[in-house]
Amino acid sequence: MKAKNAKILTEIPGEKSRKLKEIAERYVASGSMYSMFPIIAAEAEGAIIKDVDGNSYIDFYAGVGASNLGHCHPKIVEAAKAQTEKLIHTCFGAVMQEPFIRVAEKLSEITPGKFPKATALFNSGSEAVENSIKISRAYTKRPAVICFDYAFHGKTLLATSLDGTVKPLKIGYGPFVPEIYRFPFAYCYRCPFGLSYPECSMRCLEFIKLGFLTTVDPGQVAALIVEPVIGEGGYLFPPKEFLPGLQEICQEHGIVFILDEVQSGFGRTGKMFACEHWGVEPDLIVMSKSLSNGFPVSAVTGRKEIMNAAGLLGGTFVGHPVACAAALAALDVFEEEKILQKAQKKAEIMKSRLEKMCERIPLIGDLRGIGTAWAIELVRDKKTKEPATEETKRVLNECLKNGLIAIKAGVYGNVIRIIPPLVITEEQLNEGFDILEKTLIKISG
Ligand SMILES: Cc1ncc(COP(=O)(O)O)c(C=O)c1O
Structure with missing residues (x-):
């Protein structure tokens, strides 16, 4: 197939990039x-x-999930321009502005759960994560937080403390925030208990219950925070019992159930929010990235009584008018352009191309995904599952040289995530897969 979208005109990197x-x-x-x-x-x-x-590259990483509607979507660009000409800054804590209020209104409508909600806006995913914990502590008057192995919640100090990956995120940054208790995530390909699903009977859920006898008093736990689909930690999609099981544990012990949908939200998995696949409704949902399709704004939306238990929340730039205008335009685009419906065809292409690649390419140890969020985990040996870290690097570098940008994930750096913008054309998608497939075959040897 002749490349129509990827165009490599220089050696990679070219001279201007090098300089x-x-x-x-x-x-x-x-x-x-x-x-x-x-x-x-x-x-x-x-x-x-x-x-x-x-040089032109096909994008298989969508700004790490922040550009689900594609780069420079004209309606979003227009909205940001118009807002820039009208009002750039007030500081919401001093003088309120309409785009913030409208985003809060919209998020109350579209997030899972039919209960009364309130929203606080921030600047980044990490900041929203931090605030979801502060809000939960203020509401429950409890100190502790439960989080998970492989999780990524950001790079500020509390978020880093919650992260479930040590290298490189946590190296040199301790001491970390106290009263954080981490449990195993349902990473079935590498089950921490050495079991297989479904015979495991969800040992990972049982392990948390045991932890309430051995590790932390559930009566002291303010919040449990989890990504419905672990992103940076390797694109891990838990089995159907995991998230409902966590929600049940939270309900039983009065723990605030927080879902971090910073990377999994806004259509990434084929539904507006990933948690919809598991039928769970968080008490608080943390959002950013494709909320505004790439402008810096983040949100915590949740049960009104929990949100309103917090005292002061915010900062100089939170809910920035330009980012909020972009968010409102992005949310309109989802509806007007029937983005989720149209992405279904692309989801089918992704699944079928990847399944075929799995059959042919020994380097692929695991294929996992839902909708338009997929990942392949590369291993040197399917039995030992030895991570193919170096090979993954080579695959991604070679893809780049051929006009495809995809990025890695996972603690071993051996997972390739395939998360293109949802607006990618079928031709671009297939061309991207041609590059990926050819490269994987070449590196597989
Ligand atoms: C699930 C999740 N939470 C939080 C964050 C942190 O967001 P930010 O980088 O905007 O601080 C990220 C970023 O990748 C993320 O994937």
Whole structure:
């Protein structure tokens, strides 16, 4: 198949990218430069990203889930421009503004649960996570928090304390916030108990109940926070009993059930929120990323009585008018353009292409996904499941050189997530898969 969308015109990286990277190495903090790719982006549209050297790449990572509606969607660009010309900043705590209020209104309508809700807006996913914990503590007057292995909740200190990946996230940053208790997530491909689903009888849920006898008094637990689909930790999709089981545990002990949908929300899995696949309704839901399709705004929406137990919440830029205008436009686009309905066909293509690749390519140890959120876990040996970390790096670098950007996940760096913008065309999607398949075959040897 001839490439129609990916266009590589220079060696990768091209000269302009190389020069800019040299400047970055001089002036940007090294901790900020964890991109594994040597290219510098210049512009993007839909599911195509162009670098400063004029090379075009098919996007299989959607700004790590922040560009589900594609890059520079014209209606969102227009809304942000119009808001910029009208009102840029007030500080909501000093003078309120309408876009914030409208986003809160809209999120109360579209988030799971028919109970009365309230919303607080922030700037980033991490900040919203932090505040969901503060709100839960204020409501329950309890200190402890339950979180999970492999979780990623952000890079601020409380969020880092909740993260369930040590390297590189937590190295050098302790001491961490106290009263955090971490339990195993239902990572069935690498079950922490060495069991298989469904014969395991959901030992991971039982283990939390045991933990209430051995580790933490549930009467002291304010909140349980979990990603319905673990993102950074390896795109882990729990079996059907896991999230309802967690919700039940929370209900039994008066623990606030928080779902972090920062990465899994806004259509990523084919439904507006991933938790809808499991039929659970969180007390608080944490959102960001594709809420505004890439502008910095985040939200905690939840039961009004819980949300309103908190005293002061906010900050200078929270619910920024331009980001909120973009969010309102993005939410309109979901409805007007029937994004979720149209994504179904692409979800089918993704599933069928990946299943075929699995049959042919020995490097793929596990394939997992729902809707338009998929991942492959690469292993050197299907029996021992030895992570193919180096091979994953090589696959992704080779994909880049052929015009496809996909990124890794997981504690071993051996998971490739396949999360293109939902607006990717079928042609672009198939072309991206052609590149990925060819590369995997080549690296598999
Ligand atoms: C599930 C989840 N929670 C929280 C965050 C942190 O969001 P931010 O990077 O905006 O602080 C992320 C970021 O990737 C995430 O995937």
